[in-house]
Amino acid sequence: MGWVNIIIQGGLLGGLYALFAIGLALSFGIMRLVNIAHGDFIVLSAFVAMIVSAGLGISAIASLAVVIPAMFALGYLLQRGILNLTLGSDILPPLLVTFGISVIIQNLLLEGFGADIQRLHAGAIETESVILPGGIAVGVFPLLVFVLAVVCIAGLQFVFYRTGLGRAFRAASDDPDTAELMGVDKRHIYALAMGVAMAFTALAGVLFAIRTTFEPSSGPIRLIYAFEAVIIGGLGSFWGTLVGGMILGIAQAIGAALSPTWQILAGHIAFLVVLIVKPSGLFPRTRD
Amino acid sequence: MAGARVERGTRASQLWAVGITIGLAALVAMPFWGDPGDMRLVAEMAYYLALAQLWNLLAGYAGLVSVGQQIYVGLGGYTLFYLTDRFGIHPFLAIALAGPVCALFSIPVALAVFRLRGAYFAIGTWVFAEIFLLVVSIIPALGGGSGLSLTPSIVRSISSNRAGREMAIFWMTLAVLVVVFALVYWLLRSRHGLALTAIRDSEPASASLGVDTFRTKLLIYVVTAFGTGFVGALIFLQKLRISPEAGFSLNDWTVVVIFMVVIGGIGTLEGPILGMLVYIALRELLADFGTIYLILLGAIAVAVMLKAPGGLWGWVVHRYDVHLFPVRRRLRFEKPD
Amino acid sequence: MSQLKTSSLRAFYGDFQALFDIEFQADEGETIAVIGANGAGKTTLLRTIMGQLACDRDMVKFDGRPIGDLDAHEIVGMGIAMVPEGRRLFPSLSVEENLKIGGYCGRRGSWTLERVYQLFPMLAERRDVPSMALSGGQQQMAAIGRALMSNPRLLLCDELSLGLAPVIIKDIYACLDVISDEGTTLDIVEQDISRALGIADRFYCLQEGRVSLAAPAGGYDQAAITQAYFGI
Ligand SMILES: Nc1ncnc2c1ncn2[C@@H]1O[C@H](COP(=O)(O)OP(=O)(O)OP(=O)(O)O)[C@@H](O)[C@H]1O
Ligand SMILES: [Mg+2]
Numbered sequence: 001m002g003w004v005n006i007i008i009q010g011g012l013l014g015g016l017y018a019l020f021a022i023g024l025a026l027s028f029g030i031m032r033l034v035n036i037a038h039g040d041f042i043v044l045s046a047f048v049a050m051i052v053s054a055g056l057g058i059s060a061i062a063s064l065a066v067v068i069p070a071m072f073a074l075g076y077l078l079q080r081g082i083l084n085l086t087l088g089s090d091i092l093p094p095l096l097v098t099f100g101i102s103v104i105i106q107n108l109l110l111e112g113f114g115a116d117i118q119r120l121h122a123g124a125i126e127t128e129s130v131i132l133p134g135g136i137a138v139g140v141f142p143l144l145v146f147v148l149a150v151v152c153i154a155g156l157q158f159v160f161y162r163t164g165l166g167r168a169f170r171a172a173s174d175d176p177d178t179a180e181l182m183g184v185d186k187r188h189i190y191a192l193a194m195g196v197a198m199a200f201t202a203l204a205g206v207l208f209a210i211r212t213t214f215e216p217s218s219g220p221i222r223l224i225y226a227f228e229a230v231i232i233g234g235l236g237s238f239w240g241t242l243v244g245g246m247i248l249g250i251a252q253a254i255g256a257a258l259s260p261t262w263q264i265l266a267g268h269i270a271f272l273v274v275l276i277v278k279p280s281g282l283f284p285r286t287r288d
Numbered sequence: 289m290a291g292a293r294v295e296r297g298t299r300a301s302q303l304w305a306v307g308i309t310i311g312l313a314a315l316v317a318m319p320f321w322g323d324p325g326d327m328r329l330v331a332e333m334a335y336y337l338a339l340a341q342l343w344n345l346l347a348g349y350a351g352l353v354s355v356g357q358q359i360y361v362g363l364g365g366y367t368l369f370y371l372t373d374r375f376g377i378h379p380f381l382a383i384a385l386a387g388p389v390c391a392l393f394s395i396p397v398a399l400a401v402f403r404l405r406g407a408y409f410a411i412g413t414w415v416f417a418e419i420f421l422l423v424v425s426i427i428p429a430l431g432g433g434s435g436l437s438l439t440p441s442i443v444r445s446i447s448s449n450r451a452g453r454e455m456a457i458f459w460m461t462l463a464v465l466v467v468v469f470a471l472v473y474w475l476l477r478s479r480h481g482l483a484l485t486a487i488r489d490s491e492p493a494s495a496s497l498g499v500d501t502f503r504t505k506l507l508i509y510v511v512t513a514f515g516t517g518f519v520g521a522l523i524f525l526q527k528l529r530i531s532p533e534a535g536f537s538l539n540d541w542t543v544v545v546i547f548m549v550v551i552g553g554i555g556t557l558e559g560p561i562l563g564m565l566v567y568i569a570l571r572e573l574l575a576d577f578g579t580i581y582l583i584l585l586g587a588i589a590v591a592v593m594l595k596a597p598g599g600l601w602g603w604v605v606h607r608y609d610v611h612l613f614p615v616r617r618r619l620r621f622e623k624p625d
Numbered sequence: 626m627s628q629l630k631t632s633s634l635r636a637f638y639g640d641f642q643a644l645f646d647i648e649f650q651a652d653e654g655e656t657i658a659v660i661g662a663n664g665a666g667k668t669t670l671l672r673t674i675m676g677q678l679a680c681d682r683d684m685v686k687f688d689g690r691p692i693g694d695l696d697a698h699e700i701v702g703m704g705i706a707m708v709p710e711g712r713r714l715f716p717s718l719s720v721e722e723n724l725k726i727g728g729y730c731g732r733r734g735s736w737t738l739e740r741v742y743q744l745f746p747m748l749a750e751r752r753d754v755p756s757m758a759l760s761g762g763q764q765q766m767a768a769i770g771r772a773l774m775s776n777p778r779l780l781l782c783d784e785l786s787l788g789l790a791p792v793i794i795k796d797i798y799a800c801l802d803v804i805s806d807e808g809t810t811l812d813i814v815e816q817d818i819s820r821a822l823g824i825a826d827r828f829y830c831l832q833e834g835r836v837s838l839a840a841p842a843g844g845y846d847q848a849a850i851t852q853a854y855f856g857i
Contacts, residue, residue: 028407033407034406034407034408034410034411036355036407036410036411082590082594085594086593091351091406092347092593092597093593093594093597094407095353095407095410096546096550096589096590096593097590097593097594099355099543099546100547100550100586100587100589100593101590102586103543103547103582103583103586104586104587104590107579107580107583107586110578110579111578111579111580111583164726164729167718167722167725167726167729168726168729170715170717170718170722171715171718171726173717174715174716174717175715177677178709178715179726180696180697180698181675181677181698181701181706181707181772182698182701182729182730182771182775183701183702183729183730183731183775184726184729185696185698185699186698220414220538223411224411224414224415227408227411228415231404261425261426262426264418264422265419265423268415268418268419271415272419275400275403275404276400276403279403279404
C-alpha cells in the first residue's frame with residue numbers, strides 16, 4: 001500500500017522531469033547541441049513568470065500565455081544569433097558557449113533578485129487532491145503536470161512524424177547539407193527547434209516553480225535531472241524521455257521514503273545503473 | 289636542395305626559460321620580501337594555474353571536456369583531513385597520498401563516464417561530482433554535511449608558528465605548480481602527446497593507425513585526477529577547513545578554471561597562464577561589485593569561443609609567432625646556401 | 626539567353642582553389658555532360674552552382690539573374706535541383722518521406738508524388754520502408770525522384786552510375802530521357818565518358834579545376850577527349 005503510493009507519486013513527479021528533458025532532447029536530437037544552460041533557462045522562465053504575474057496581477061498559470069511566447073522568441077534568437085555559429089565537428093564551442101551562458105544567467109538573476117527563495121502561486125489547485133480507487137490521494141496539480149507532459153509528448157511525436165515541419169527537423173538532423181538542397185534553411189530550422197525547445201522549457205519552469213521553491217542557483221540540478229531522464233530513456237523517441245523521467249521520479253521517491261538524504265542520490269544511482277547496464281538508454285535510437 | 293630539420297626549441301622559448309627561472313627564484317624568496325597578503329594571492333594564483341593546466345590537458349589536449357574536476361579537488365582535500373585526523377599521518381605525507389587516492393577513485397568514474405560521448409560526457413562528469421558531494425555529506429566519519437577541520441595539533445605539526453606554516457605551505461604550492469607543469473609538459477612531449485594530437489585531429493583515423501584511444505584517454509584522465517587531487521589537498525591545507533559544498537564546489541574549482549583556460553587559449557600551455565592572470569585581475573578589480581566579475585568572465589569566454597577560439601594566446605601566436613613551451617615538433621626548412 | 630551561365634567561376638576549399646575561371650553555360654532544355662578524372666572538380670562545379678559552396682554573386686547567373694551569393698535552400702526555390710554524389714537519402718525518413726521533403730520548397734509543376742511513382746514504380750511498392758532498406762539502384766531512383774519533387778527547370782546529377790550494375794544504369798538513364806522530354810535542362814556529371822556522351826547534346830571536360838574541352842557531344846574525337854581528360 002505505502003509502496004504503491006510512493007511509486008504513483010514518483011511517477012507523477014516524473015512527468016515534470018520529462019518536461020524538463022524535452023528541451024534538452026530536442027536540441028540534442030536535431031542540432032546535436034547539448035545546452036548546458038538548459039536548467040538556467042528553466043529557472044529564468046520561473047523568474048519571468050514571477051514578474052509577469054506580479055506585473056499584470058494574474059496567476060502564474062495565466063502568465064504562461066506571455067512566458068511561453070517570450071521564451072520561444074528568446075530561443076529562436078539565441079540559436080540564430082549565437083548558437084548556430086558554434087555548430088560544427090568540434091564539440092568544444094557549443095559546450096563552452098552554453099556553459100558561459102549558464103554562468104551569466106545565474107549571476108544576472110542573483111544580481112537582480114538576490115539569493116532569496118521564491119515560489120509561484122497558482123491558487124487553490126496547488127493544494128487540492130483527488131482520491132484514486134484504492135484510497136490513494138494524489139494532488140491535482142501533480143496529476144495535471146503529468147497529463148500535460150503526456151499531451152506535450154504526444155503533440156511533439158505527431159509533429160515530428162506526421163507533418164512537413166517534422167520531416168524538415170528530422171532531415172536537418174540526419175544531414176543538414178542535403179536538407180539545404182531540399183530548400184530547408186538549416187539556420188532557420190535550428191532556430192525554430194530551439195524556439196520550440198525553449199517553449200517547453202518555459203512550461204516546465206513555471207510548473208516546477210509552482211510545485212517547489214526556486215532561487216537563481218536552482219538551474220544546474222534541473223539540467224542534471226533532465227539529462228538523466230534523457231539518458232535513461234534513450235534517444236529513440238520522446239516517449240522514452242517520459243519513461244526516463246518517471247524512472248527518475250520513482251527512484252527519487254523510493255530514496256526519499258528510505259531517508260530524506262537519499263532522495264536525490266537514489267535518482268543518480270538509477271541513472272548510473274542504466275548507464276552501466278544499457279548505455280544507450282532503454283529506448284535507443286536505432287541509428288546515429 | 290634545401291635541408292629540413294625537426295626542431296622543438298625556439299629562440300623565444302630559450303629566453304622564456306631564463307625568465308621563468310629568474311621569476312621562480314624571486315617567488316621562492318618571496319617570504320623574505322613580500323607581505324603575507326601578497327603571498328596568499330600568489331599561492332592562490334599558483335594553485336589555480338595548476339588546476340587550469342590540468343583541465344587544459346584533459347579538455348584541450350585529450351578532448352575530454354569534464355565539468356566534474358571538483359570531484360578530485362574535494363577528494364584530495366578530504367584525503368588530507370581524513371588521513372591526518374584518523375591515522376595521525378603527517379600533513380605532507382597525506383598530501384602526497386592525495387594524488388594516488390584520487391587516481392584510484394578516478395578509474396571507476398572514468399569507466400562509467402567514458403560510455404558517454406562528447407557533451408554528454410561533460411554532464412556525466414558533473415553528475416558524478418554531485419554523487420560525490422551527496423555521498424560525502426552522509427558519511428559521519430567525514431563530518432557529514434558540516435565537514436571537517438584540521439586539529440590544532442596537526443596544524444602545529446607543520447610548523448610551530450604561523451609564519452613558518454605559511455612559508456612552508458607557500459613553498460609547497462610553488463613546488464606543486466612546477467610539478468604539474470613538468471608533468472603536463474613531459475606528457476605532451478612523450479609519445480602520448482603525439483597520440484593525443486592524433487586523437488584530437490581525428491579519433492577514428494588515429495584508432496585505425498593503431499593508437500589505443502581508450503587507453504590514452506584513460507591515462508590522461510587518471511593523471512589529471514592525480515594532479516588535481518594533489519592540488520586539492522594543498523588548497524584545503526591552506527583553508528584548514530573543508531565541507532562538501534566547499535570541497536566539491538562547481539563554481540570554485542571548475543567554472544572559473546574553465547573560463548581561465550578558454551580565455552587564455554585552450555590547447556596551449558601558455559594560454560592558462562594568461563587566462564589565470566585575466567581572472568585574478570578581473571576579480572580583484574571588481575571585488576566591490578558582487579558577482580559582476582563572473583558575468584563578465586562568462587561573457588568574455590563566450591565571445592572568445594565565438595570570435596577567437598584560440599583565446600588570448602592564440603592571438604599572440606598569430607600576431608608574433610612565438611612559442612614559449614615548444615611541445616609541437618616544427619619542421620624547419622633550411623636555406624640551401 | 627542561356628538559362629545557366631557561369632563567368633570566371635572560382636571556388637575554394639579554404640586556401641585550396643578547386644575551380645579556376647570556369648565558363649559554363651546551358652540552354653533551356655539542353656542536356657549537358659560534365660566529364661573529368663577523379664578530383665577534376667566536377668562535384669565542386671555542381672556544388673558551387675547549387676550554392677553549397679560560396680562564390681561571388683556575378684559568377685553564376687540563372688535566367689540572367691545573378692545567384693552566386695544565394696544559399697542552396699534559396700536556389701532550389703528558383704528551379705534548380707541536385708541529385709548529390711552518393712545519393713544522400715535521409716536515413717531516418719521513409720522512402721515516401723524522402724520524396725515528400727523533396728517538395729519542401731513548394732514549387733509547383735508537373736512533378737507530383739504520383740508522377741514520380743509512375744516513373745519509378747518500384748518506389749511505390751516500397752514507399753513505407755526506411756530509405757536505407759532500398760537497393761543501391763532504388764536509392765538512386767529515390768534520390769532522383771526527391772530532386773524532381775521540387776519541379777526543377779535545371780537538374781544537376783552527380784555520378785548517377787556510381788556503384789551500380791550496368792543494367793540498372795541503363796534503366797536510370799532511360800528515365801533521364803523522360804525527364805529531359807519534359808523540357809528540363811540536365812547537367813550530368815559522369816566518369817563514364819561514353820554513357821554521358823550518349824545522352825548529352827554538348828559536353829565539358831574538366832581537368833584540375835579548368836575546362837579543358839567544351840564541344841558538341843556528337844562525333845567527338847576520341848584522341849582530343851583523352852588529351853582533355855588526362856592532360857596527356
Ligand atoms: N571538402 C573538401 N575540402 C577540401 N578539398 C576538397 C573537398 N572536396 C573536394 N576537394 C578537392 O577539390 C578537388 C575537386 O574535387 P571534386 O570532388 O570536385 O572532384 P570530382 O571531379 O567530383 O571527383 P570525383 O570524380 O572523385 O567525384 C579535389 O582536389 C579534391 O581533393
Ligand atoms: Mg565528384
